[in-house]
Amino acid sequence: MPDKSHSESSPPPPGAGQPLPPAVPPKSKWRRFVYRWLKRLAIVAVVLILLSASLLVTAEHQTSKPQFCGSCHIMEPYYATWQADLHGGKLDVACVDCHYAPGQRNTINSQLRGLSQVASYFSGRYGSSRPRAHVDNRSCMTSKCHGDMGFMDKEIAIGTVTFVHAKHLQLSDQKLAATQQQLEQTTQMLRPLLGDKHFAEIDEIAHQAIPAGEQLDRMQTLGSGWQAKAAKDQLAKYAQLLQQQVRVNQLRDLQCTNCHSYGAPESQARNEKGPALAGKKTSAHHFSVKKSSCYTCHFSNQSFNTGTGTCLLCHTLPTREIMVHKELTAKESTQLNTPELSKKSIRMDHRTILERKVACISCHADVAMENSLVTRRDCERCHDQPEYFKNWEQPITLDRVTEYHALHVPEQRAKCLDCHSEIHHQLVPMGALGAKNEPGFLSSVIANCANCHPNQHLEQLELLSGVGGVGVPKSDPNLMFGSRTNCLGCHTDHTVGSRGGEVVRGNVNGCIACHGDRYKDTFKKWQQGLELSLTDAGEAYEKASKALDKAKDITPEGRTKVTTLLAGARADLQLVKTGNGVHNVMYSMELLDSVTQRCQQVMTALAKESRRKP
Helix, strand or coil: CCCHHHHHHCCCCCCCCCCCCCCCCHHHHHHHHHHHHHHHHHHHHHHHHHHHHHHHHHHHHHHCCHHHHHCCHHHHHHHHHHHHCHHHHCCCCCHHHHHCCCCCCCCHHHHHHHHHHHHHHHHCCCCCCCCCCCCCHHHHCCCCCCCCCCCCCCCEEECCEEECHHHHHCCCHHHHHHHHHHHHHHHHHHHHHHCHHHHHHHHHHHCECCCHHHHHHHHHHHHHCCCCCCCHHHHHHHHHHHHHHHHHHHHHHCCHHHHEECCCCEEECCCCCCHHHCCCEEECCCCEECHHHHHHHHHCCCCCCCHHHCHHHHECCCCCCEEEECCCCHHHHHHCCCHHHHCCCEEECHHHHHHCCCCCHHHHCCCEECCCCCCHHHHHCCCCCHHHHCCCCCCCEHHHHHHHHHHHCCCCCCCHHHHCCCCEECCCCCCCCCCCCCCHHHHHHHHHHHCCCCCCCHHHHHHHHCECCCCCCECCCCHHHHHCCCHHHHEEEEEECCCCCEEEEECCHHHHHHHCCHHHHHHHHHHHHHHHHHHHHHHHHHHHHHHHHHCCCCCHHHHHHHHHHHHHHHHHHHHHHHHCHHHHHHHHHHHHHHHHHHHHHHHHHHHHHHHCCC
């Protein structure tokens, strides 16, 4: 039995008689553990976020500096031109100020674009092609840049051109209405003359985006079959007004970068801030005017000095006198039967020419070369899938031009030369016809004739250029070369040729238009002098030829000599006859004198051979 006494007298163990504390559930322990670590992680996260934010702010600040852009080797030329340009060299406009539109710089898309560029650079893919950087109009029009619109009415001199932005960017509703009214009046005039059916056929051709000359030829050819009473200038005016409407509307889509873009002529960098490019050739300006954009708009599918290609629409009239030719020597003036030309040099000024209504094409037919065609091949550089050409048509219509322009210029930021071939607007070098038969500044009018008559006027061209003769291989070019007068300066009469086609004949009126009535007598003197010289040279040649035919016992060496002389004389005589000596009176006279001299040498040689007979 248990010992009761012992159990009663022993003290109770500690805590005896008190309730036991509740046991901690395993889930509560886990929650406390997680809470402690979440608290620690939150602190770490806050610290990391603060550090990351600081790093991002610092990185954003550093990477937005132009110097960071220039640190990439493929950006060296762009950085150097930025330094040389007004925006960078003086105004210190950062790259991101232009290449990100307002509000776009900190967007997710912009950041992802920047990361993709970094990835491309470190992967080695970047730099294989030209960077395609864009500048939005809004970047230019911020309040700290050009937002005050102060540039709009400012006159900017570019050579002899005075440029005003407002004329291109602020479209006048009054002028647009006037153009529309002219178009409606021309339509009302043409439709009764042609009839609705024929007018629709003419209208279809007029709506084609093709060179004006080709377009007018097609309309005239079509109208001639109907014996239509519509005049040539009426058809040309109608097509021109349609083109003008399209061009004016295209100004609404004009972007700053269509005219102001990277790609100026190469020259030495003017600023030495970029040591990586010191001494290297680079573009002098990062952001400059691309004149080819002007030429594309003004000259595309335009006839010379018409519509948007009108000379005085952009150019101011030159005030300095132009040297036509120096004063002639006494011998030269006597030879030309014009002693007055030995007393002074001949100069001209454009004001007199304009007052006498001399066509600009007489001297400047070469100023706009080529055409800004757009071919399917040009489109295929970007679009290489058949679906893009479902609506392709050739020739392209004006409606399609409007559609393509609105799609590619404001939305795709296309530059003019991305689609159009380049038009060159400049004076072609004066060089006379040389060994390669290059006609120099006459090339445009010669090419126009060569469309129907290849090499038809080679002799005229050689005389004009002072080359091509045998007795006198080279001499001075035509006296009017100093003023760059081309074929159309003298050939002003449009007549029908022997084969039924239109030809342009020359006459003295071309001289009178520029020089006045007194040159009518000068022209007659030249013609008379040429006729006398041609007669004398022709008689001398006939006499020498007959003498050679009669000379039976001449030695082989003697026959070879005189035959060679006569062959050269015959070629020079033919050159002056076929080429019409009036194209270069001085050179023609020299050739004819040489013909006469060689014929006399033939007669002398034959006489010597005759005396040698036993």
